[in-house]
Amino acid sequence: MVRLTSMLLNLGLALAAPSLIARQDQGAVNKKLIVGAAGQILSFQFDGKTFKPISQVKEEGKAASWMVFKQPNHLYAVDENSATLRLFNYDPATGKVSDKPVSEQTGSPGVVSLEFNKDKTRLLGGSYSNGTVDVWDVSAGDGAMKFIKNTTLTGELLNPKHTTHRAHQIVPEITGRYFAVNDLGGDAIHILDSKKDFNVTSVTKVEPVGCGPRHGGFLSTNPGAPNPAILPTHYVVLCETMNLVQLFSIEKKADETLALTHVQTMSSYGTIPPANATSAAAGELTVARNSKDIYVTNRLSGNATDNVAFFTFTTANGKASLTFMNQVSSGGISPRMMSLSRDKDQSIMFVANPMGENGIVALQRSENCGKLTGKPMATIVNTTISKEVGGFGPQFVLEIPAPAKSA
Numbered sequence: 333m334v335r336l337t338s339m340l341l342n343l344g345l346a347l348a349a350p351s352l353i354a355r356q357d358q359g360a361v362n363k364k365l366i367v368g369a370a371g372q373i374l375s376f377q378f379d380g381k382t383f384k385p386i387s388q389v390k391e392e393g394k395a396a397s398w399m400v401f402k403q404p405n406h407l408y409a410v411d412e413n414s415a416t417l418r419l420f421n422y423d424p425a426t427g428k429v430s431d432k433p434v435s436e437q438t439g440s441p442g443v444v445s446l447e448f449n450k451d452k453t454r455l456l457g458g459s460y461s462n463g464t465v466d467v468w469d470v471s472a473g474d475g476a477m478k479f480i481k482n483t484t485l486t487g488e489l490l491n492p493k494h495t496t497h498r499a500h501q502i503v504p505e506i507t508g509r510y511f512a513v514n515d516l517g518g519d520a521i522h523i524l525d526s527k528k529d530f531n532v533t534s535v536t537k538v539e540p541v542g543c544g545p546r547h548g549g550f551l552s553t554n555p556g557a558p559n560p561a562i563l564p565t566h567y568v569v570l571c572e573t574m575n576l577v578q579l580f581s582i583e584k585k586a587d588e589t590l591a592l593t594h595v596q597t598m599s600s601y602g603t604i605p606p607a608n609a610t611s612a613a614a615g616e617l618t619v620a621r622n623s624k625d626i627y628v629t630n631r632l633s634g635n636a637t638d639n640v641a642f643f644t645f646t647t648a649n650g651k652a653s654l655t656f657m658n659q660v661s662s663g664g665i666s667p668r669m670m671s672l673s674r675d676k677d678q679s680i681m682f683v684a685n686p687m688g689e690n691g692i693v694a695l696q697r698s699e700n701c702g703k704l705t706g707k708p709m710a711t712i713v714n715t716t717i718s719k720e721v722g723g724f725g726p727q728f729v730l731e732i733p734a735p736a737k738s739a
């Protein structure tokens with residue numbers, strides 16, 4: 333049964349291959365990536381076939397499980413094991429990360445997600461440990477972080493397994509005004525309004541109790557989307573604990589708050605179940621720039637490797653819904669984070685596996701149908717990124733843009 337499924341997937345992929353190769357020939361791949369692992373920040377060059385190491389910063393006991401970049405050379409990194417937010421120097425021309433942070437500040441503990449506002453003058457940090465969202469002023473030329481405030485998530489805590497709200501991820505929408513915060517402890521989506529001091533202006537419960545919303549993304553049925561002038565029409569959230577993908581519609585009210593209404597719930601595994609439903613705990617959700625292709629990492633499935641599931645968001649007869657398309661292997665175990673490449677077609681998905689044979693995997697993405705190929709373009713095996721430092725491998729991978737002048 334397992335064999336048959338993977339054979340069928342491979343067959344589908346083999347048929348898709350010629351157009352993928354044609355597209356790859358159009359331009360040489362030359363990408364720079366940063367990778368966060370336990371006790372390490374690494375950077376690599378990727379040419380489409382191999383990953384070449386550039387730099388390795390060792391920082392025992394720390395975990396840079398989320399990072400964001402601001403031109404010309406500011407790399408902000410969380411340490412989810414402490415309350416310290418760090419600024420590193422990153423040279424986009426060489427891909428080198430400074431050996432030590434150039435500055436550090438104390439905010440909420442256990443921050444696991446960072447996002448800028450649209451003009452990158454503010455940086456938001458979501459705290460898993462304290463259920464707060466830190467707001468930093470990062471408008472200074474040297475990138476230094478100045479604490480402005482924190483916004484505390486509030487509301488009923490119905491799941492006895494969590495005694496606090498948990499801001500697992502901050503998700504900006506394309507107009508730049510609103511941010512969704514997925515609250516794993518409170519089973520809710522909180523909407524922050526940048527025009528209202530980044531306060532929470534609406535809260536939507538995600539059911540059932542204990543589903544654990546972790547990561548999410550905005551979607552749009554608007555023709556011509558993505559359009560930075562038009563608010564997205566839908567929001568999709570991935571529940572970690574119950575392995576569910578949930579779709580909500582968005583309505584902007586007269587008072588300018590956003591109301592989310594539940595539309596659909598489905599398994600993050602689609603129609604191909606995990607071998608072990610008890611250990612299964614979904615991780616990342618990534619929406620492609622087209623506002624329609626959705627990818628989810630299914631962790632600790634109990635299968636030989638874990639997987640990335642692919643869903644599409646479509647509208648038929650005026651009704652928007654999600655459809656499960658397929659699953660491909662993540663090449664390792666417990667894929668925590670993944671991200672799409674920055675080229676126009678977002679032709680590559682980079683997946684970070686903390687455990688299993690492959691630490692980093694590059695999967696080709698079809699520009700026509702959005703499907704990922706099951707056979708990786710390239711991998712970084714787990715021995716390359718030593719697990720001695722912190723006991724596990726890559727948690728985070730992100731392509732960093734080339735220097736502004738040559739972009």
Ligand SMILES: *[C@@H]1O[C@H](CO)[C@@H](O)[C@H](O)[C@H]1NC(C)=O
Pocket residue numbers: 438439440441464481482
């Ligand atoms: C968050 O804000 C509260 C009150 O607004 C304050 O007491 C607390 O120290 C702040 N937390 C951090 C980490 O600055």
Ligand SMILES: *[C@@H]1O[C@H](CO)[C@@H](O)[C@H](O)[C@H]1NC(C)=O
Pocket residue numbers: 527528529531
């Ligand atoms: C945001 O919340 C703070 C604290 O509750 C409040 O003092 C402030 O007036 C709020 N800002 C707006 C624009 O509502």
Ligand SMILES: *[C@@H]1O[C@H](CO)[C@@H](O)[C@H](O)[C@H]1NC(C)=O
Pocket residue numbers: 333334337338604605606607635639659
């Ligand atoms: C994972 O294991 C389950 C149970 O054996 C099986 O039904 C499913 O097809 C497997 N998934 C894949 C992608 O092989």
Ligand SMILES: *[C@@H]1O[C@H](CO)[C@@H](O)[C@H](O)[C@H]1NC(C)=O
Pocket residue numbers: 608609610611634
């Ligand atoms: C399934 O996962 C649970 C929780 O991690 C574990 O206790 C159990 O041994 C696993 N079952 C199998 C068959 O591996």
Ligand SMILES: *[C@@H]1O[C@H](CO)[C@@H](O)[C@H](O)[C@H]1NC(C)=O
Pocket residue numbers: 686687688689690714715719
């Ligand atoms: C590294 O990969 C090998 C298989 O090549 C596997 O046996 C081993 O468990 C992996 N190590 C870790 C720490 O995941």
Ligand SMILES: CC(=O)N[C@H]1CO[C@H](CO)[C@@H](O)[C@@H]1O
Pocket residue numbers: 441461462463496
């Ligand atoms: C409200 C809350 O969750 N406070 C916690 C913030 O984080 C510190 C350090 O982890 C805890 O001691 C607090 O209880």
